[in-house]
Amino acid sequence: xxxxxxxxxSLLAGIGLTCLAFLAMAQNPQPINPTWSPRNxxxxxxxxxxxxxxxxxxxxxxxxKILMITAFGATAPNISPTFLTVNGVTVLMRSTTTxxxxxxxxxxxDVPRGLTFSSGDVVVVGTGGTGFGVAWGYLADA
Numbered sequence: 001x002x003x004x005x006x007x008x009x010s011l012l013a014g015i016g017l018t019c020l021a022f023l024a025m026a027q028n029p030q031p032i033n034p035t036w037s038p039r040n041x042x043x044x045x046x047x048x049x050x051x052x053x054x055x056x057x058x059x060x061x062x063x064x065k066i067l068m069i070t071a072f073g074a075t076a077p078n079i080s081p082t083f084l085t086v087n088g089v090t091v092l093m094r095s096t097t098t099x100x101x102x103x104x105x106x107x108x109x110d111v112p113r114g115l116t117f118s119s120g121d122v123v124v125v126g127t128g129g130t131g132f133g134v135a136w137g138y139l140a141d142a
Contacts, residue, residue: 045138055133059123065139067117072135073108074127082107082133085124086117118142 051067053059061067072092074082084092094109117123119142125133 049139051137053135055125061119061121063119069115069137074132076132082127
């Protein structure tokens with residue numbers, strides 16, 4: 001059987017580099033779960049929590065809930081402008097005018113992220129009396 005001869009300097013260099021690698025790994029701890037933060041969980045929205053608010057029908061946010069508006073617009077083309085009012089104050093207004101084919105479709109607009117209303121707030125959608133305004137959103141626990 002053949003004996004293994006190691007050069008002492010190479011042996012010390014290998015052990016030193018190995019220790020340095022382990023030390024470097026210990027200095028960079030990885031997060032426990034990088035894809036989920038307990039401080040900002042995603043909401044679980046049930047079908048019963050979705051809300052559609054039609055023009056001419058004021059919606060009062062129920063007690064112990066918040067209303068998160070996700071989009072609003074008109075259900076017919078050539079309706080302008082569409083506005084969203086809360087407690088008598090207009091908070092959003094968008095032009096929803098579409099004209100001619102192929103543009104005769106629903107005029108849906110995104111809203112600013114995080115647009116929420118508290119329980120007791122009265123939300124109204126309008127287009128100037130045409131009856132085609134609508135807003136979409138969902139309820140969450142306050």
